[in-house]
Amino acid sequence: MKILASAELPQENQVHLNKIFPDDDFIFCNNMEEAEDYLADVEVLITYGTDLTEAVIQKAFKLKWIMVIAAGVDQLPFEELNKRGILVTSAKGIHKAPMSEYVFFVLMLVYRKGKVLIENEKNRVWTRDIHMEEITNKTMLIAGTGILGREIAKIAKAFQMRTIGVSRSGRQVEYFDTNITFKEMDTYLHEADFVVSILPSTPETKGFFQYKHFELMPKHAVFVNIGRGDAVSGEDVLKAIHEEEISHAVLDVFEQEPLPENHPFWEEKNITVTTHLSGVSPHYFDRALDIFSENLKKYKSKNNDMINIVDVKQGY
Incomplete structure (x- = not known):
């Protein structure tokens, strides 16, 4: 399975994901501009959510699941996601x-x-x-x-x-x-x-x-x-x-x-x-990717009981 990250992840987290999911093909990018070259072939996208537009979604022909490693999802292009039937999960609770x-x-x-x-x-x-x-x-x-x-x-x-x-x-x-x-x-x-x-x-x-x-x-x-x-x-x-x-x-x-x-x-x-920093923590990525890892295991086993599923029709 091809999994693309448009969110810049720390090196230790990249190594950890490759280690616990050795059968999957992870592509780690620093931003969506870098990630766009790989969008057409990926099934799963890890993102902060702020870099997602209708145009980006339309380029990802095989995309089935988006993991937003943030709690807020209000900036997502929900109409396009709903039309495509793309699953969205968030990192709600990590803050x-x-x-x-x-x-x-x-x-x-x-x-x-x-x-x-x-x-x-x-x-x-x-x-x-x-x-x-x-x-x-x-x-x-x-x-x-x-x-x-x-x-x-x-x-x-x-x-x-x-x-x-x-x-x-x-x-x-x-x-x-x-x-x-x-x-x-x-x-x-x-x-x-x-x-x-x-x-x-x-x-x-x-x-x-x-x-x-x-x-x-x-x-x-x-x-x-x-x-x-x-x-x-x-x-x-x-x-x-x-x-x-x-x-x-x-x-x-x-x-x-x-x-x-x-x-x-x-x-x-x-x-x-204060400058939108109430959620700042050195444990941010570990917590967000723990949620992703748990969900990836369920996704691969076709378990529908995934954590923090976003209702794309409601917008949260």
Whole structure:
């Protein structure tokens, strides 16, 4: 079986794949430009997903399965994939450790006044006149109750938090005290000290959080977005901060990336900006390719119970 990687993979991962699948023909490229010469003959493609277009899919005459070694798949050419009946799987779940750590890191950064402490150290200022707070015993509302949402809720329990999960179905999910639907969220926002968005980018979630939602949150609430930037309007976040509807916003994703240097977010003391890195981890490739390896074994044995199958009709 010919397997093409348009995603640049570390040498040790290439060696490992060749070792555990010696009967398969792996072609490792650094980008899609290099990979295009091999597209016509491959059955399986490993990609980040961002390099896939309708034109690329049309060149891959024998392609049956695409493994996206990323959690997000919103940029895929779903219409073409659906028309061709191509199987798509993702690396959903590989970010649960770094991204859940990130959430609690930034919440403690805000509540324990991390920026102030660092600035005081830099300027050699000795003072204990800093108003710190605790994240323990607070209420956290998490929009998105999948693998990452459950991990965040699980860790929240170590801080004795009450957890509210928001999803389309509102079905009961482990580690959440309360599970509600998207439509029910408005009636719970006033209870949330922390609101965390891990929503993917779909037609249903674009512009999901609106200014009215910030108005419903407590004045001391902290809003964290690590899902997709288009889940909320930057103008609405900025207005919510200026009008003191919430106390702080932590944003790792944005409607436009990179965030322009002249964007007002950079100047706001009550907005913390990080550069779409909440999922960064030295274990990224190992975890993603473990999922691929497990799926390849199932694919070769015609086992339909593969991990993280993407619904190309729904777009996630």
